[in-house]
Amino acid sequence: MQIKQLLDIEKIRSDFQILKQKVNNKPLIYLDSSATSLTPDCVINEIEKYYKEYRANVHRGIHALSEKATLAYEAAHQKAADFINAEFEEIIFTKGATESLNLLAYTLTKRLHKGDEIILTEMEHHSNLVPWQQLAKEKEILISFIPVTAEGKLDIKKLHEMITRKTKIVSITHVSNVLGTINDVKTVAKLVHSNGSLLIVDGAQGVPHISIDVKKLDCDFLVFSSHKMLGPTGIGVLYGKKNLLENLDPFLYGGDMISEVSFAHAKWNELPWKFEAGTPPIAEAIGLGKAIDYLNELGMENIKDYEEYLTEYAIKKLKEIKGLTLYGPQDAKERTSLFSFNVEGIHPHDMATILDREGIAIRAGHLCAMPLVTEILKANSVCRASLYFYNTPEEIDNLVDGIKKAKNIFGK
């Protein structure tokens, strides 16, 4: 396969000042973007501009700075909405995907009854498991899990058997943060809706890499985090279909989410503000808006194509290493550019330490998906190298060399 010149990688890399540094005396090779991505300088500048030029609260002040801040904050909502083809009212800013999922778990399970059922998958991140698990215990709701096949894919056929009239909610990840598997959400959505259930999609690992159209996907809710898609930490998105959000109770109470308050009662503000209590993450929203601009300029399709090329190359190179187990689908078209692996006889922590000394940043551990890693993959922990569009094939070569070095040290 020829390298597609869709993205000017050299130019892109120069947009990230953080990449111009040495770690342990070696040029930094950042392969931990699934944990958190890097932030281009333009996003940092946009945040700085807010603090230096028009720092003010939103939705309250009459003065010029507040007006400017409000416009910028609302523009960020519009950018996030356009990015996934949603409406302005359907975008709620939260602290991140985790808070978005907690919001949904609390407000949706409020209406469930003893014996109702929720379906998750065996490949969920703790954030799409623990909130449901804990609330289900309180309300005596049953949770079942769509199994993962030996190839690391979701066994969607099983969902046909699992889903019943009692199934009220199905919540699945679009892309597995351990296996990289891209799930067929569209097929799941059809099945879930034909059953009259609600579908929630965890987009934390999908939205940064794959163009999403919520109308085509037809999910009821979608959650994602800014910090995995070039934006700042501390902000994320909850998308929900307007009619569903209108009928949900607020999750947090306070200022900005009300339209009228007396000592005894309160009326809720209109969407999306009904779900945004208190002073929101204004600088973060403005930063996320700029990150979305940057992704749009590159083009999500171009990003997807380039990452598919990187994925194909990485799979080929990693599989050549003797004693290395690569988890997840082995076809580049079925996964994103994150690679969980284990090398016989080398603990992932030791691998991560040895690679760190080569300037290579990877993740090691159970990746916040302990049941999947320990019960399905039967590993105590795994190594994960996760790439974004600013990575290069040469960096994959460096990773391979680093893994070989670790093998030499432990093979002695």
Place this chain on the structure above:
Amino acid sequence: MKEALIVNEEEEIYRENILDHYKNPHNYGSLDHCTFTHSQNNPICGDNIAMFVNLENDKVKEIKFSGTGCAISIASASLLTEKVYGMSKNEIKKLTKEDIQKMIGVPLSVVRMKCALLSLTVLSKGLEEWENKNHEKSKN
């Protein structure tokens, strides 16, 4: 200052000594009859270390450990069992992070230090729980 932090070959984390203790850990196993036993996970990676200790006249007469872990946590547990052999309860209680750092003898990052400290945590916690239980008993 920065130059001094750069680790040279002689200060390799995975020097021979550590790798030896990892591949052939000393005092590996368990004790069927012991004064106290305790195990704990490293929450970052799910690794687990269990310690089995026999005290005689308040001194460590026998000690074994078992579990899974990275080279640092296993080597640290192996070295620790050797270090505390013959030590009194009070001497064990006085062991610090710095003692473990010295025992390992290689520079460790903050996160990897947690791997190195797991075995001491397990040992101290086990001792503390056993003493509390004894204390309760003597009160009754």
